[in-house]
Amino acid sequence: MSLTVKCPTCQTPVTWNAEAEFKPFCSERCKLIDLGDWASEKNAIPVKPEFAPELLDQLGYDDADFFLDNNPFEDDKNR
Structure with a gap:
């Protein structure tokens, strides 16, 4: 029994079996169209932000400080 x-790209029926080379797509063309949509961020997985980005300014967050090597939890002797 085959499914x-x-x-997903053109809605053409595709038989889901071992011989279907591009499943779930009907062709390489449709597969590449879908890949391009993900790469260009036309497709995206929705996420709920954990915080509002404008709060970073209120907290004093500075992009320049983000990559500094000053871990307050690290001993000086371990460096």
Whole structure:
């Protein structure tokens, strides 16, 4: 018994089996179109931000300090 699904790009029916080279896509073209959509961020997985970015300014966050090597939890002798 084989399963038939719709190609995510063009909605063409695709038989889901071992011989279906581009499953779930119907062709390499549709696969590459989908990849391009992800690469250009046309497709994205929605996420809920954990905090509001404007709060970073209120907290005194500075991009320049982000990569400084000053870990307050690290002993000087371990450097």
